[in-house]
Amino acid sequence: MALIDVIITLTEVLFLLALSPLLSGIIRKIKAWIQCRKGPGILQPYRDIWKLLHKGTVMSKEASWLFLLIPYICLGAMLCLAVMMPVFYTGSSNGIGDMVAAIYMLAIFRFMMVLGGLEGGSSFGGMGSSREMMISAIVEPTLLLSIFSVAAISGTTDLSDISRYFASSGASVLSPSLFLAAAAIFISLMAENSRVPFDNPATHLELTMVHEGMLLEYSGRELALMETASYMRLTIFMVILSNIFFPWGIAMDLEAGALVIAIVAIVLKLLLISVAVAVTESLMAKLRLFRLPNLLTISFTLSLLAVMSYYIL
Amino acid sequence: MRPYDIELLDSLPFPPSKYEERQGRLHLMVQEDQVRPLLSFLIKKEDGELSNLYHLPSGNCIMALVVVPRRGVIVIEGALEGTTYPSLTIELPSAHWYEREMMEMSGIVPLDHPNMRPLHLHDWPKNEHPLSPSFPSDREVPLVGGTYHYRKVEGEGIMEVPVGPVHAGVIEPGHFRFSTAGEPIINLEVRLGFVHRGVEKSMEGCPLPRALRLTERISGDNGVAHSMAFCQAVEMGTDVPERAKMLRCIYSEMERIYNHLGDIGGMATDVAFAVPAAAAATLRERMLRLNHDLTGHRLLWGTMVPGGVAKDIDAERSDHLQNALVDLGLSFDPIEDTLFNSPSFLDRVETTGTLSLSQAKDLRATGPVARASGWDRDARRDFPYAAYARMGFQVQVQREGDVLSRLRVKIGEMRESMSIVKQCLDLMQDGELRVEVPVPDGMGVGLVESPRGELVHCVHFENGKMIRYKVRDPSFCNWPTMEKAVLGNIVPDFPLINKSYNLSYAGNDL
Amino acid sequence: MFDIIERRLRGKGVVTEPLNVLQGMGHAKAPMASKKCDLCGLCVPACPTSAIITDGDWQVDAGRCLWCGDCQSACPKDAISFSRDCPAVTDRSALVLKRNSPATGRPLLNEEMRKVLGSSLSIREVDAGSCNGCEVEVNNLSNPFYDLDRFGIKIVASPRHADMLLVTGPVTRNMEGALMKTYLAAAEPKLVVALGTCAISGCPFGGSYAAGSGVSDVLPITLFIPGCPPSPWSVILALLEALGRQ
Structure with a gap:
């Protein structure tokens, strides 16, 4: 790996880290607009994080050192994942961006977050953790299968190579299995990032919480890290959807012009997905907890179909 | 109040030692051991309802107020010999909370009561009873330790989830103890009393103008209903002017409209259906502003006064109100449409919390x-007060008893309220707003259909002084039913069920 | 399903009131006697919470006032009107309003608080025995008209996330412990705000066996927001002024 690759990769990571609160801000703004409200400024998530970094920490008596360590592990896992992602240049993470590893980075994040929920010692953290595990039991295989289907099409499990394969083959690669897998990924995106109809990121009802429930006991700097990690996770899912499935515009050679186009392309794609997320969230009510497996099973079936249709068609 | 049905007296299982009629109510004076059979008869045979039960220190008797639709209001006065009497709860579950309340507040022990735990008072010494005449209202009572024993559910995989008293949302404090098997709720126990402010004690000896302000603040969002019940109680049957009757109807229906709008939006919020929730919140805010334009108070406080009303609606405002209601009806339609055409929303509310x-x-x-x-019960129709006897409205009844039914009832009632306001505005004639009320003496009852249900205030005067004031908020009756409605539902559905009930903690705790 | 978007596109648009409209609606207006007042003292017994004193000069304690207008109707000279601007204050004694005395200044938090919390404030609401009138209005803060969110001020679900405890109610005997626990669960820097008459002075319930006389008996208070209940716009103005944002 050349030095220039390292520089590009680091830039990509910083780009994602810097952009992810903005995307959450944009989603909130769009939702507010649909509700006829003005809504907070799109920079509000940055202000919230800045404030939290300047606040003290309070811990419950039950929590141990692990409680304080978890936010760093979670954010670390997301940063690692960001390293693996092809964001503007397909060559930047050659050989280190294996999709199976990426899926398990997400698993590490989730596992640590669930532990953090339990560490706090409150009953809501426990409930949130147990619900998160229930959801993840179906989301994880869905993710694996849908990425398998693109891996099967492109013949590699390296994320950069998949991205390059799709980017270079143009429209000829568009197949039913790609769209099925993309739909499955979108449903997983909503589920993994605790959006409506799976969870409500804006809820005040402690008894209904999934993701928020696990964060109830965190405060100050640790909360800032957890929030940042969650913003990152949403952005990375969007990057998967845009650059693994539809990587058009991504730079395949290190040229200034190509990189500029790539940056513009990824920003546009992220914005488009943000709009889709916000609109989807506004159209429906949150599902009953025990109905979640139904919807998740649909996404699993979609990804299964994606793999099968590749081999049959 | 409509006078009681004279035939009722003849049908009683045994003749009372003494009876009399006061302001249309039938008072039956009996011995302590006769209260239970008499109540059982009225409730089980005559289809009556226990609407209030409390202890009156002067004369040492327990007072049971029973309302029997189409037959009238009956007050049973059971004279006690000591501080005990045979419990009613064993035969009449609806007496459960009343008796617990009586036990801690007045020190009257219902013998063989199945559940003798305190209700409103926490960490309270055993021998102090706030409503006994010897207890000074400002006495500081130290917190004594001691655990409150919750009902225990045991078994493999049963988990206890304590929630509250401080909740994550902007709601009042109360403690909920769930026993769950995974997500399904096996048992729920509600422990309230956190907002107990000693209202009933504060009312004793309180001058009427001050008492009026207190009643507005018993449960703020039902301020009109509470202050109207207070006015009815101290008016003791004095006839208020026609215009005041109409205005009383208008104000209480306006209160119902903004409350129900809040509940409808709240149910949408609780299932994360943000768009109709925001639209309902917008309409509610418009109603609150309308309230402010009409009366100078967003929650309509300060509109009631013994003998009539304090705030008038002039012709210009009346037009404004008419237009605003038409507008409200039109703006509400799309919200209803969105809710009832959304499969995801209907799936959440159907069969939930039955x-x-x-x-x-x-x-x-x-x-x-x-x-x-x-x-099918509604005090506005069954025991008409103010101008309700002349109003045409349909009592909204559903069958299923789930969240959806409660939503439908509230939507229907809101539309009926709009029609009642319109009828009042059409029928209203110029006239006096209030009359002088004679100095009250004896017992007075206020019976009002608040947005949450039947609300009863009972007041006793002696030598011009208020010696006992008893408030029974509808929430006091409905809280125990919620413990039943949530059984078998899953924990994340509880907030929705709670919202569909929308009970008052402040009104319950007093 | 998509009719939601369709309606939004056809509809009237954002209903949120701009800040200058809220400023136009102004602070709570407290009762004040005009020049016509001859200190006859009839309003004193009429006040249900004894908020009025006529010794020397006419003065009213806005922290005890119920905004009921009983003083107004008791006045034979029609001298009392709800005309006195009564903003939130950081000092309890500033709520005692005297005739002919200068208006109270705007509340302002100390510089460190403003630096940290100025652009992002998380509120935890604690009902310590209110009648739920204040809760009605606090809930209204989030409706599209007021949209508290747009100022970066949000109501959060956990005391651990909170910078500000917004306390209502006189602090009942049964809530004192829970209120203390909530306070201790919040991270520094934090502040406590007393919202509404009962939180400020306990009136009209305070002093009974079951209710205290306001939050200041239990916790240090940084900001008093008068009103019974305070209107949403006056709460927003109070918060923005305290944060130094207008």
Whole structure:
């Protein structure tokens, strides 16, 4: 790996880290607009994080050192994942961006977050953790299968190579299995990032919480890290959807012009997905907890179909 | 108040030692051991409802107020010999909370009561009773330790989830103890009393103008209903002017409209259906502003006064009100449309939190909760007050008793309220707003259908002084029914069920 | 399903009131006697919470006032009107309003608080025995008209996330412990705000066996927001002024 690759990769990571609160801000703004409200400024998530970094920490008596360590592990896992992602240049993470590893980075994040929920010692953290595990039991295989289907099409499990394969083959690669897998990924995106109809990121009802429930006991700097990690996770899912499935515009050679186009392309794609997320969230009510497996099973079936249709068609 | 049906007296299982009529009510004076059979008869045979039960220190008797639709209001005065009497709860589950309340507040022990735990007072010494005449209202009572024993559910995989008293949302404080098997709720125990402010004690000896302000603040969002019940109680049957009657109807229906709008939006919020929730919140805010334009107070406080009303609606404002209501009806349609055309929303509310008719009757639910379970009761029609006797309106009844039914009842009632306001505006004639009320003496009763259900205030005067004031908020009747409605539902559905009930903690705790 | 978007596109648009409209609606207006007042003292017994004193000069304690207008109707000279601007204050004694005395200044938090919390404030609401009138209005803060969110001020679900405890109610005997626990669960820097008459002075319930006389008996208070209940716009103005944002 050349030095220039390292520089590009680091830039990509910083780009994602810097952009992810903005995307959450944009989603909130769009939702507010649909509700006829003005809504907070799109920079509000940055202000919230800045404030939290300047606040003290309070811990419950039950929590141990692990409680304080978890936010760093979670954010670390997301940063690692960001390293693996092809964001503007397909060559930047050659050989280190294996999709199976990426899926398990997400698993590490989730596992640590669930532990953090339990560490706090409150009953809501426990409930949130147990619900998160229930959801993840179906989301994880869905993710694996849908990425398998693109891996099967492109013949590699390296994320950069998949991205390059799709980017270079143009429209000829568009197949039913790609769209099925993309739909499955979108449903997983909503589920993994605790959006409506799976969870409500804006809820005040402690008894209904999934993701928020696990964060109830965190405060100050640790909360800032957890929030940042969650913003990152949403952005990375969007990057998967845009650059693994539809990587058009991504730079395949290190040229200034190509990189500029790539940056513009990824920003546009992220914005488009943000709009889709916000609109989807506004159209429906949150599902009953025990109905979640139904919807998740649909996404699993979609990804299964994606793999099968590749081999049959 | 409509006078009681004279035939009722003849049908009683045994003749009372003494009876008399006061302001249309039938008072039966009996011995302590006769209270239970008499109440049983009135409730089980005559289809009556226990609407209030409390202890009156002067004369040492327990007072039971029973309302029998189409037959009238009956007050049973059971003279006590000491501080005990045979408990009613064993036969009449609806007496459960009243007796617990009486036990801690007045020190009257219902013998053989199945559940002798305190209700409103926490960490309270055993021998102090706030409503006994010897207890000074400002006495500081130290917190004594001691654990409150919750009902225990044991078994493999049963988990206890304590919630509250401080909740994550902007709601009042209360403690909920769930026993769950995974997500399904096996048992729920509600422990309230956190907002107990000693209202009943503060009312004793309180001058009427000050008492009026206190009643507005018993449960703020039902301020009109509470202050109207207070006015009715101290008016003791004095006839208020026609215009005041109409205005009383208008103000209480305006209160119902903004409350129900809040509940409808709240149910949407609780299932994360943000768009109709925001639209309902917008309409509610418009109603609150309308309230402010009409009366100078967003929650309509300060509109009632003994003998009439304090605020008039002039012709210009009346037009404004008419237009605003038409506008409200039009703006509400799309919200209703969105809610009832959304499969995801309907799936959340259907079959959730079902209260059966028999449960509702046993525990004596009231208001929208009872009507959603198929119990056709409404004090505005059954015991008409103010100008309701002349109003045409349909009592909204549903059958299923789930969240959807309660939602439908509330939507229907809101539309009926709009029509009642319109009828009042059409019928209203110029005239006096209030009359002088004679100095009250004896017992007075206020019976009002608040947005949450039947609300009863009972007041006793002696030598011009208020010696006992008893408030029974509809929430007091409905809380125990919620413990039943949540059974078998899953924990994340509880907030929705709670919202569909929308009970008052402040009104319950007093 | 998509009719939601369709309606939004056809509809009237954002209903949120701009800040200058809220400023136009102004602070709570407290009762004040005009020049016509001859200190006859009839309003004193009429006040249900004894908020009025006529010794020397006419003065009213806005922290005890119920905004009921009983003084107004008791006045034979029609001298009392709800005309006195009564903003939130950081000092309890500033709520005692005297005739002919200068208006109270705007509340302002100390510089460190403003630096940290100025652009992002998380509120935890604690009902310590209110009648739920204040809760009605606090809930209204989030409706599209007021949209508290747009100022970066949000109501959060956990005391651990909170910078500000917004306390209502006189602090009942049964809530004192829970209120203390909530306070201790919040991270520094934090502040406590007393919202509404009962939180400020306990009136009209305070002093009974079951209710205290306001939050200041239990916790240090940084900001008093008068009103019974305070209107949403006056709460927003109070918060923005305290944060130094207008």
